[in-house]
Amino acid sequence: MKKLENSPCSCSCSQPRATTESPWIIDSLETPAGLIPRVSTKLTWVDRFGGWKARWGYRMHYRVPPGLYAVGNPSEKDVILVTANYKLTFDKLRKELQGLDAWLLVLDTHGINVWCAAGKGLFSTQEVIRQLQLTPIKDVATNKTLILPQLASPGVSGHQVKKETGYTVVYGPVHASDIAAFLKNGRKAPPAMRTIQFPFLDRLVLIPVELVSVLKYFFIYFILAGLVSFALGKGTAAKLATLSLPVLGALVVGTVLVPALLPYLPFRSFTLKGWIPGILWASAVSLWAGAGILQFSGNLLLLPILSAGFALTFTGSTPFTSQTGVNKEIRLFARPMAISGVLGVVVMVANWFV
Amino acid sequence: MRYLRNVATVRIDGKNCTGCGLCMTVCPHQVFKLQNREAVVHDLDACMECGACKTNCPTGAIEVNAGVGCAYAILRGMLYGTPPSCGCSSTPQQSCSN
Numbered sequence: 001m002k003k004l005e006n007s008p009c010s011c012s013c014s015q016p017r018a019t020t021e022s023p024w025i026i027d028s029l030e031t032p033a034g035l036i037p038r039v040s041t042k043l044t045w046v047d048r049f050g051g052w053k054a055r056w057g058y059r060m061h062y063r064v065p066p067g068l069y070a071v072g073n074p075s076e077k078d079v080i081l082v083t084a085n086y087k088l089t090f091d092k093l094r095k096e097l098q099g100l101d102a103w104l105l106v107l108d109t110h111g112i113n114v115w116c117a118a119g120k121g122l123f124s125t126q127e128v129i130r131q132l133q134l135t136p137i138k139d140v141a142t143n144k145t146l147i148l149p150q151l152a153s154p155g156v157s158g159h160q161v162k163k164e165t166g167y168t169v170v171y172g173p174v175h176a177s178d179i180a181a182f183l184k185n186g187r188k189a190p191p192a193m194r195t196i197q198f199p200f201l202d203r204l205v206l207i208p209v210e211l212v213s214v215l216k217y218f219f220i221y222f223i224l225a226g227l228v229s230f231a232l233g234k235g236t237a238a239k240l241a242t243l244s245l246p247v248l249g250a251l252v253v254g255t256v257l258v259p260a261l262l263p264y265l266p267f268r269s270f271t272l273k274g275w276i277p278g279i280l281w282a283s284a285v286s287l288w289a290g291a292g293i294l295q296f297s298g299n300l301l302l303l304p305i306l307s308a309g310f311a312l313t314f315t316g317s318t319p320f321t322s323q324t325g326v327n328k329e330i331r332l333f334a335r336p337m338a339i340s341g342v343l344g345v346v347v348m349v350a351n352w353f354v
Numbered sequence: 355m356r357y358l359r360n361v362a363t364v365r366i367d368g369k370n371c372t373g374c375g376l377c378m379t380v381c382p383h384q385v386f387k388l389q390n391r392e393a394v395v396h397d398l399d400a401c402m403e404c405g406a407c408k409t410n411c412p413t414g415a416i417e418v419n420a421g422v423g424c425a426y427a428i429l430r431g432m433l434y435g436t437p438p439s440c441g442c443s444s445t446p447q448q449s450c451s452n
Contacts, residue, residue, distance in 0.1 A: 119404065119422055120439070153380035153406035154420065171379055196382040198355055268358050270425075316424030318355075320383065322403040323421035323438065325358040326428055 022064070023047075024094070029070040033136035038070045041098040043091055051088050056208045062087040063111030068135040072101035076142045079183060081172075082128065083149065084109040084117050092176040100180065103141055107131050115319070118155030125160045132165050147172045147179075147187070150194060196319045203259045206317045210255040214310060218244075218251055232352075246285045250303040253277050254310025259317070270321070271333040274311025278304030294351035301344030305337045362401035363419040364408075368392055370415035377407035377416060 023046060028035035054062045066085045071094065080103045083093050090106065097104075107127045109117035117123035128146070132138070148156060150171045158169035173182045173193035182189050225243045254274050258265065265273040282303040286296040312329060315321040364385065366377075373391035378384075383400040386393045386407070393415075395401075405420025422428075422438055431438035 118406075150380060151382065153410055154404040155409070157409045158376070159410070159412045174382060191384060194379065194382065195384055263355055268356060312425045316422070316426050318423070320355050320400070320402050321357045321423030322362050322401060323423050323428065324363050324403060324419060325361045326423045326425050328358060328361055330425060330428060330432075 024064075024091075025069075029073070031136070031140045033139035036068055036070045036136075036140065038072075039094050039104065041071060041094050041096075041100075043095050047087075047091050051091065054088055055205055056212060064090045064106060066106045066108035066131065068131075068137055068140075069104040069106060070102075071097045071104055072099070074101040074103050074141075076140060078102055078141070078143065079147060080105055080137065080141055080143060080145065081147050081179070082107065082131075082152070084112065084114045084123055084152075086111050086113045086117075089113050089176075093179065096176050096179050100183070103137065105131055105135065105137060105146070114149045115151040115154075118152045121155060123152045123155045125155070125157045125164075128156055128161055128169075129164055132167065144168060145170055147183075149176070150174045150189075151196075198262070198319055200260070203262060207256055207259050210259065210310070210314065210317070211252075214251050214255050218248060221247060242289055246282065246289075246299055246303055247306065249281050249285055250278055250306040251310060253281050253307040255314070258307070258311040259314055262314075262318075269329055269333075270311045270315050270326075271308045271329050271337075275304050275308035278307030281307065292351070294347055294354060298344050298347040298351055301340045301347060305340050305344075308333070308337060356399045357402070357423070359399055362398050362403055363417075364395055364398070364401045364403065365417045366393055366395060367415045367417070368394075370413045372413055372415075374412065376410050376412065380406040380410050382406070 022037075023044065024039050025037045026040045027038050029038045050062060063085045064087055078101045081093065081097075082105045083089060085106045085108055094104070107117075107123060108131070109122045109127070112120065112122055114123055128148075144166060145168045146161070147170050151174055153171055156169065158171075161167055161169050170187055172179055172187075173189045174196055175193070178189065178193045182193065222240075222244050226240050229239050229243060257277055258270070258274050262273065266276060267273055279300065282299040283296075285303075286299045289295075291299065312326075312333070315326050315329075366386075371392045373388060373393060375388060375393065377393050378386045378388070382404065383397070383402060385395060385397050385401045387396045388394075389396075401418070402423055403418055403420050405418055408416045408418050408420060424438070427438040430436070
């Protein structure tokens with residue numbers, strides 16, 4: 001098994017980790033330009049388990065070394081596919097290439113997926129040009145067409161690549177699962193292959209990371225709430241439950257319910273998509289706990305803005321919200337949310353002493 | 355799914371459009387269509403301002419205020435007075451020495 005060179009990028013935030021164990025490489029292909037690692041088109045349980053961990057936020061920068069790889073037995077005329085070096089992206093692509101002969105040019109996107117890397121300027125015109133120069137691609141392939149994933153297009157300017165390198169950029173389908181059909185179909189994709197949907201399952205896989213990140217804060221709150229209520233001599237388990245359960249519910253509304261039910265919640269604004277079910281939750285939990293008027297209004301003022309705030313941050317995980325739109329939401333709702341929060345704290349403090 | 359009404363900033367300058375259709379190829383939300391050999395915006399609310407059309411338009415006929423539609427990034431930008439960005443690796447020019 002051949003060790004791969006890491007890219008020369010010395011990024012200050014995190015150095016691409018040297019992958020000494022690369023079980024996805026089966027062997028090396030001998031070419032006039034030297035040995036090119038050949039990748040497997042089958043995923044093993046190690047790949048799947050790694051992917052599962054990444055979904056839960058344990059491996060945010062889960063990467064493969066950038067560079068040139070071979071799939072099957074590519075000749076100099078075979079197709080060149082360009083992709084990101086996020087391991088999940090790499091896996092999704094290679095498992096679709098069974099029985100194909102292709103060159104795989106993996107860019108250094110710092111372990112970030114195609115779409116986000118294109119938005120951040122990592123999957124970029126410059127990076128495509130850089131890998132064309134760094135790798136022996138021009139020595140092993142005479143073919144001058146690069147197939148890029150469509151979602152790389154915000155970061156890559158096809159005509160610039162052409163001007164500077166002579167390579168023609170062709171945008172493939174949005175999803176790797178359509179790549180074989182795209183190649184078979186004369187490199188043409190019907191509109192359905194060119195459109196991003198955001199179906200239930202796609203939203204569902206995003207929930208674990210959202211939830212894990214917010215539960216950390218909830219845990220800190222839980223400890224603090226416990227300490228404060230015991231210090232003030234109101235510390236019973238029941239009291240702690242009434243302090244923490246409503247908050248936990250409001251967070252779950254913002255990070256689980258909103259993503260899951262996104263298209264069915266009223267209004268287009270994400271803040272309102274969180275605020276309204278937040279009000280419902282606050283009312284329900286107050287009624288259930290038999291809260292007095294102060295507690296009830298405190299819950300109504302505080303809990304829904306938690307749901308609304310986390311619903312608003314979910315805009316960052318969706319493939320259809322615009323910067324101008326999110327800006328508008330923030331300008332529109334920042335003040336009402338702040339007012340609701342301050343009033344809520346005042347009411348809750350008053351309630352504490354009544 | 356559609357986001358807020360009438361806020362997206364994408365515009366096509368018809369004078370410069372050659373009708374090559376590349377914007378239709380790269381747009382992940384089918385925002386454009388061809389009308390009399392000229393691309394036009396026909397579904398504005400579907401636009402997420404990703405900037406793919408502008409980046410790939412060979413004649414520079416498309417204008418859009420491209421960026422990330424991410425509240426966290428925009429708030430960060432407001433707080434630090436920088437363009438909206440999602441984290442440390444968003445500015446490769448600064449964080450990468452090569």
